[in-house]
Structure formats: C-alpha cells, structure tokens
Amino acid sequence: MSTTVPTAQPIKILIAKTGLDGHDRGAKVLARALMDEGFEVIYTGIRKTAEQVAKIALQEDVDVIGLSSLSGAHNQTFGDVADELSKLGIADKLLIGGGVIPDSDIAALKAKGFAEIFTPGTPIANITAFIRLHVNGAA
Amino acid sequence: MAQHSWQELAAGVRAGNPLLLTKAISLVENRKSGHTELLSSLYAQKRNCPVLAITGMPGAGKSTLINALIAEVVKTGKRLAVLAVDPTSPFSGGAFLGDRIRFSDDYPTERVFMRSFATRGSVGGVSNALLDILQVIQAAPFDLAIIETVGVGQSEIAINAFADAILLVVVPEMGDEVQILKGGIMEIPSLIAINKCDLPGVPKLENALHAFVKAPYYKVTAKNGTGVSELYQAIAERLASASPRDLRATILANKLESLVRELSERLLPAADTENGGNPYTRFAALEARIRALEIS
Numbered sequence: 149m150s151t152t153v154p155t156a157q158p159i160k161i162l163i164a165k166t167g168l169d170g171h172d173r174g175a176k177v178l179a180r181a182l183m184d185e186g187f188e189v190i191y192t193g194i195r196k197t198a199e200q201v202a203k204i205a206l207q208e209d210v211d212v213i214g215l216s217s218l219s220g221a222h223n224q225t226f227g228d229v230a231d232e233l234s235k236l237g238i239a240d241k242l243l244i245g246g247g248v249i250p251d252s253d254i255a256a257l258k259a260k261g262f263a264e265i266f267t268p269g270t271p272i273a274n275i276t277a278f279i280r281l282h283v284n285g286a287a
Numbered sequence: 288m289a290q291h292s293w294q295e296l297a298a299g300v301r302a303g304n305p306l307l308l309t310k311a312i313s314l315v316e317n318r319k320s321g322h323t324e325l326l327s328s329l330y331a332q333k334r335n336c337p338v339l340a341i342t343g344m345p346g347a348g349k350s351t352l353i354n355a356l357i358a359e360v361v362k363t364g365k366r367l368a369v370l371a372v373d374p375t376s377p378f379s380g381g382a383f384l385g386d387r388i389r390f391s392d393d394y395p396t397e398r399v400f401m402r403s404f405a406t407r408g409s410v411g412g413v414s415n416a417l418l419d420i421l422q423v424i425q426a427a428p429f430d431l432a433i434i435e436t437v438g439v440g441q442s443e444i445a446i447n448a449f450a451d452a453i454l455l456v457v458v459p460e461m462g463d464e465v466q467i468l469k470g471g472i473m474e475i476p477s478l479i480a481i482n483k484c485d486l487p488g489v490p491k492l493e494n495a496l497h498a499f500v501k502a503p504y505y506k507v508t509a510k511n512g513t514g515v516s517e518l519y520q521a522i523a524e525r526l527a528s529a530s531p532r533d534l535r536a537t538i539l540a541n542k543l544e545s546l547v548r549e550l551s552e553r554l555l556p557a558a559d560t561e562n563g564g565n566p567y568t569r570f571a572a573l574e575a576r577i578r579a580l581e582i583s
Contacts, residue, residue, distance in 0.1 A: 157317050158380060158405070183381040188405050193388040200392045207402055208387075209309040237306060 156186075159283050161212040164192040164201045167225040171218035174247060178214070181272045187279075198225065202232035205241060211283045217247040223256065230261040242282050246270070293321030297328045303428040305396040311423050312402060316416045326419055329426035336368075336425045337526040340446040342436045343456030348482040349435050350389035352456060352509040356433070357390070359519035361398055365430035369401040370420065374437050375408060382406075386435055400429070406437060418534070418541050421449060431526070448537045451529040452477040452522060455502070459488030467495045477525050479504040480518055 163179050165172060172194050179189045190208055192201060205213050213233070215226055226245050233239045239261060246266040249257070254265045263282060266275055291299070291310055299307020315322045341349050353369060360367045371386035382405035390401060404417065417434070424432050436446055446453060455476035467473055481492060484506045496504050505521060507514035554573070 156380075158382070158407075179383060183376060183383045184379045186380040188375075188382045188384060190384045190387055190403050192392075196392065203396055204387065204392060206306060207309055207396060207400055209313045209402075 158186055158188045159279060160188045160210040161214055162190045162205050162208060162210040163214045163216060164196055165194045165216050166196050166198055166201055166229060167221045168195060169217055169219035170194055174218060175216040185276045198228035198232045201229050202236050206236050206238050210241060212242040212279055215245040222249050223253060226257055227260050293325040297325055300329060300423055300427045305400060308427055312420055315419045315423055326422055330422055333425045336429050336432055337451040337529060338432045338434060338449055339452050339454060339522060340434045340436060340450035341454045341456065342446060347456040347458050348509045349456050350386040352480060352482055353433060353435055354389050354391060355509050355512050355515040356519055357399055359516055360431060361394060366428060367399045368424045368429045368432045371403045371435040372437055373405060375405040415545055418449060418538060447475055452525045455479045456482050458483045459486045459492050467499050473500055476502045478502055478521055481506045482509050484508045
C-alpha cells in the first residue's frame, strides 16, 4: 500500500451537534462514511452551542459544515448556527444539515442558508456527490 | 469566496486576526501559490513562542490532559495555540480528526486557537507541513504552542526537531520493565505524565520509570484535574529554561525532502523504461547531472 500523499486536497468537513440532542450515532456513522470517502472529518461531539460550532468552523477553516439533529429542535438550533456563522463572516462555507427533519421544514431551513437537508434513508453517495459538486476546486 | 493575497495573510497573522491566521495556515498546509513567500516573510519576524509536544499511545488521554492544561494556561493570561494531529487513513486518504471532542471550547479564539491536522501520508506522528505551520503560529501573537501528535508508541523521534519540551503521557499497565527499557519513545521526553492514576498498577509503573528513565514523572488524573497544576508548573519551568532552537537546518532539510519526494514520483515512470527499469542506473545518471549543477 502506497504511503504517498493523496494528490487531491481532501475536503474538510465539520460535523456538529447542538442543543441537548444526545442521539449521536447518525453523526458518527456519517463521519466514518465520509472518512472512508477521503474527507477529513472533524466531529464536535454533542451539546455544543451555536457560537462554539461557528468558532470551531472558523478555526478549522473547514469547507463544509454539517449539522445533525434527531431531537426535533432543528428549526431553532440550525437557524442559530447560520446566524453565528454570519456574525463571524464565514457564511460562505457550504452549510448542510440532516437527521429527523420533516420535509415541510426544509424550505425554511434553505431560506436560512442551508444548501441542502438530508433526511433518513439518503444514500451516503448522494451526500458526498453533493459536497464535491458544491465545494470550489473539489476533485 | 474572496481570496486573500499572501501579503494580506502575513499582515493578518502578525495582527492576530483569527480568520486570516487560519487561511494562512491552509495556504501553507495545502502548498498553494504564495505559501513560500508567506513563510519567508513570517520567518523574518518570528516571536518568542515555545513549543510543547505531547505524545503517547492512543487512548493514553492526551487530549483530555491538554484540555485540563489549557485551563491552567488561560489562568496565567498566556495566549495559546493548539495543533492536534491525527492519522490519515492509508486506504481512503480521509481522516477522522477526533481530538477536538475532548475540548470544552469555552475560550475566545484570541485566547485559545485550536486546529486539527491529518498526517496526510507522513510518518512519525506529525505531518510534513507541520514545521511550516509552526512558523505561521510563531509569527502570530501566541505565548505558547502545544502540538498533540499521533501516538504510534515507539518512534516519535520526528517531534524532537520541533519541540522545546516533550511530554510523554503513559498509563498504568502499559507494559513491564522491559517495555520501558526499549529505546525510542522512552528516551526522548523532557517530562512524563502518568495519567489515569485512578486505575490500578501505578506503583509498579512508578518503580520502573524511577529505575530506568531519566525524565521526571508526574501523576495525574486528567478527567478530574488531579495533579494537573503541578504538571503545568513543571512544564512552564522546563520551557523557561530551554535555550532557543535554531531550526534553519531542520526547515531546509524538511523542504528539500519534500522536493525530492515529489521529484522521485515524477521521475519514476522514466526509470521503468530506461535500462530495463534498473533504478540504480537511473539514479547514477541523475546524480551525475545534479552534482554537475554545482548547487550551493
């Protein structure tokens, strides 16, 4: 097995969970799948505030921010993160979300800056293809 | 996305602008256009920022210990940069950068700046770009830099080049005296922390370290903070007494190695076809031409 550096620059993605949502299996499964697809994944762990998530996104200079919510608080928590990203001047990063989110909530989330919301059953390949398409200079 | 010139990034780094700092680090990590000029400019204006490297086997509790040490550093008013390195998968080229999970992220970026890195094909627990990234950090307004390296266990020698002090984190039941006698990782640290002291086996480990290892050891339980302020005191004393390191030869050697590796890969296809694919014959021809260039 070659130990040379991969020629394409890996895409950096932050997977974050905010609020009091402790259901983190989905986030971890996604993080692992993205790693297997060649992404560099930073996972925040659970119970981060929107402010902390934005701060981490800035420090890590990620290309993508992916929020996970399985507890139903997404309309509040996802919006808060979008606001904090704007405050730090990094609203240009690709922002996506996923989890237990009713289809009827998706339009409002997109209006807040989410490029896409991925609900349960979405093939991982759809998510990685979407990210690669939307990140500038992606392989 | 607005692109910044390397000059803007250099000014931003020196001013401590967090967004420009992280963009500068990305420019350097990804070897983008302007990164050599940026590094050259920042090198000329390096500040005094000692480097502590923290290493140890996976699961020893390095990240949890760093989180506890951060609280001690912040109490002193020092501004801290933390660089955490995790391995790139040799199979997928991706990485799970999981050190950040242990961090409480309670501090403003100006006090504590933290960034995660993947090794991206380097060996020895650090990434090839890390030395360059350190130059960026040391040109910014930080008083201390902590590097957390991949804990492969027995050969962290690469970090010798970077660090003013090296802290090795061990846990009880890590092995017997024979393990501790082995060369490599046990020889390089300036200090040792025995973490997870709430577990059995501490006296046995203490005896072995006392008998065979020169570096002083400190007992801690990172998850509840026991022993951490004493450890930090020892680290601070060690860093204060460290003489400034001249990294010029290390930096140059590091850059040349990367260049040679890149050239080898580019030249390899030709080695397949000439002289029946004999790499020694190929090298002899290249060596003759390179030496004839009289590079100095």
